[in-house]
Amino acid sequence: MSGNSLVLPIVLWGRTAPTHCISSLLVMDDLATIITGCHDGQICIWDMTSDLEISPRAMLFGHTASITCLSKASPCSDKQYIVSASESGEMCLWDVNDGRCIEFTKLACAHTGIQFYQFTIGTQREGRLLCNGHYPEILVVDATSLEVLYSLVSKISPDWISSMSIIHSHRTQEDTVVAVSVTGILKVWIITQDVNRMQDLDPVFEEESKPIYCGGCQSISFCTFTQLSLLVVCSKYWRVFDAGDYSLLCSVPSENDQSWTGGDFIAADKIIIWTEDGCSYIYKLPASCLPASEHFRTDVGKTAEGSIPPLVYSIADRTDKQLLICPPVTRFFYGRREPFHKLLVQGDSAGRLTLWSIPDTSPLQPLSTLQVSSTISLQEAFDKLAPLSAGIIDQLSVTPGSEEPIKVTASVYIPSQGRLVCGREDGSIILVPATQTAIVQLLQGEHMLRRGWPPHRTLRGHRNKVTCLLYPHQVSPRYDQHTHTASIHLPHPQAAL
Numbered sequence: 001m002s003g004n005s006l007v008l009p010i011v012l013w014g015r016t017a018p019t020h021c022i023s024s025l026l027v028m029d030d031l032a033t034i035i036t037g038c039h040d041g042q043i044c045i046w047d048m049t050s051d052l053e054i055s056p057r058a059m060l061f062g063h064t065a066s067i068t069c070l071s072k073a074s075p076c077s078d079k080q081y082i083v084s085a086s087e088s089g090e091m092c093l094w095d096v097n098d099g100r101c102i103e104f105t106k107l108a109c110a111h112t113g114i115q116f117y118q119f120t121i122g123t124q125r126e127g128r129l130l131c132n133g134h135y136p137e138i139l140v141v142d143a144t145s146l147e148v149l150y151s152l153v154s155k156i157s158p159d160w161i162s163s164m165s166i167i168h169s170h171r172t173q174e175d176t177v178v179a180v181s182v183t184g185i186l187k188v189w190i191i192t193q194d195v196n197r198m199q200d201l202d203p204v205f206e207e208e209s210k211p212i213y214c215g216g217c218q219s220i221s222f223c224t225f226t227q228l229s230l231l232v233v234c235s236k237y238w239r240v241f242d243a244g245d246y247s248l249l250c251s252v253p254s255e256n257d258q259s260w261t262g263g264d265f266i267a268a269d270k271i272i273i274w275t276e277d278g279c280s281y282i283y284k285l286p287a288s289c290l291p292a293s294e295h296f297r298t299d300v301g302k303t304a305e306g307s308i309p310p311l312v313y314s315i316a317d318r319t320d321k322q323l324l325i326c327p328p329v330t331r332f333f334y335g336r337r338e339p340f341h342k343l344l345v346q347g348d349s350a351g352r353l354t355l356w357s358i359p360d361t362s363p364l365q366p367l368s369t370l371q372v373s374s375t376i377s378l379q380e381a382f383d384k385l386a387p388l389s390a391g392i393i394d395q396l397s398v399t400p401g402s403e404e405p406i407k408v409t410a411s412v413y414i415p416s417q418g419r420l421v422c423g424r425e426d427g428s429i430i431l432v433p434a435t436q437t438a439i440v441q442l443l444q445g446e447h448m449l450r451r452g453w454p455p456h457r458t459l460r461g462h463r464n465k466v467t468c469l470l471y472p473h474q475v476s477p478r479y480d481q482h483t484h485t486a487s488i489h490l491p492h493p494q495a496a497l
Helices: 300-305 378-383 434-442 446-451
Strands: 022-027 033-038 043-048 054-060 067-072 081-086 090-095 101-106 111-121 124-133 135-142 148-153 161-168 175-181 185-191 208-211 217-222 229-234 237-242 248-253 260-267 270-275 280-284 311-315 329-334 342-347 352-357 368-370 374-377 408-414 419-424 428-433 457-460 466-470 486-489
Touching: 022 067, 022 329, 022 342, 033 067, 054 374, 054 378, 081 111, 081 124, 111 161, 124 161, 135 161, 161 217, 175 217, 229 260, 237 260, 237 270, 260 329, 374 378, 408 466, 419 434, 419 466, 428 434, 428 466
Parallel strands: 067 111, 217 260, 311 368
Antiparallel strands: 022 033, 033 043, 043 054, 067 081, 081 090, 090 101, 111 124, 124 135, 135 148, 161 175, 175 185, 185 208, 217 229, 229 237, 237 248, 260 270, 270 280, 280 311, 329 342, 342 352, 352 374, 408 419, 419 428, 428 457, 466 486
C-alpha cells in the first residue's frame, strides 16, 4: 500500500463514553484482565489490580454484530490470546496485550459457547476451541488458525447443544466432553489421543446419550474441586449429577418466579446460581452431593423431591434493574495462580462492571448479603480523566453558559482534500483540516492554545440536527470533485426520538 492511500484510523470519543451494552464477559486466568463484549460488536479490555480496582484500557473493533461468547485461546503461561464470536458467524483471534486481531474467519453458523482445550502430543502443546451454538454438533477448531478440524456429532437425537463442559480425568488419558441438548438429552464424547491427532473432517460420534429431562439448560459446570460432580442449571431448577454415571444427586426448583441463567461450583460443598435480573445466591450442597460425606449418593430421592439446601449468601439484589435495557451478564471465575480470588463478575447494559469477592468461609449469620468489592462504568472512567477526553471538534463547539459542547451527530472524512466534515446537533456543519484538528485535540497544551485553531468553515442551512453526510465524489468519480458535501437533517425535532 502506498503512503498516499494509507489511512490511520483515530477515534476521539469526547466526554461521553461510547455505549457498551455488555453481552458476554471473560476474566483471564491471572485475574489481571477482564474482557467484555457488547451488543454493538465492540470488545473492551479492562485492567484489574490485585486489590480489584478496574480501569478500561482498550476498545477493539472487528465484529459487525453482537458478541455472543468469549474464550481464552491460549494457556495462561503462554501469550494471552482470546477468541470472540458474533451473531453473524464471525470469529476473531485477539492478542490481549496489544489489542491486535491475529486471525479472522466467518462461518455459516453462529456460536453461543466456546471452550478452550489443550493437549500434548509428544513435546508439542496444541490448543483447540470447542464451539457449540445454532447447529446440531460441536465444532473442534484450531486455536491458532481458527480452522475447523472435525466435529463431535450425535447419532441419537441430534439437536442444538445448549451448553457443554470438558472433564479432565487424572486417572486416564481420556478427556470427556459432556453436553446437554436443547431437548434435555445429555451427550458424552470421549476425546482420546487418537482423536486429538485428527486433522480431517471425519465426525466423532457420542459414547453415551441419556435423557436427563433438563429442558432449557442454561449452563453445565464440572466440579474441579472434587472432579466427581456436574452442575446443570436450567431456567426453573438446578440439578447436581454424578460425573461418573450421570445419576441425579439433587434437584432444586427456583422460587418466586425467578429465572436462573447460570451457575458454577465455588467449593466442593458450595455452588453459586444467578438469575436473569442480576441476583445471585450461594447454596450449601446436601450431603448426598459431597464425595467426602458418608451420605454421598444416599437419600438422593429424598433430596431430589424434598427440602431446598440452605442459602449461605444473597448477592446483588438490584434495585435499579428496571432501568437496564438488557439483562445483566453474570459469570464466576477464580485465580489459577496468585491472587487466588474467587470472583463473581457482572456486566450490564450501561457499560458497568461489578465485582464481588467470594470468601471461603461461611458467614456467622445465615443468608448474609455479600457486599460489592468493586464497580465502575465506562462513563465513570471517562469522568475521572484529567484532562477530559477530547472530542472531534470540542474546542469549536463550546457555547456560552453551557458546560457541554454541541454534539457532533454526523461526520465524513474526505481523504483527497484532507478534510473532516462534522454535522452538529444545532444544524450547523463544520469543515476542518483533519490532521491539524487531530493534533490540536490530542496534543493539548499552552503551545497549541497560542497557535489557535486551524482555519475552518461553518455552514448554516439546517434548522435541526444533521443526521447524515455524504461526499458524492467519494462514492463515484462521475461526481465533480469540487461538489459540496450533501447532508440530510431531520425536519422536526420529535422525529429524532
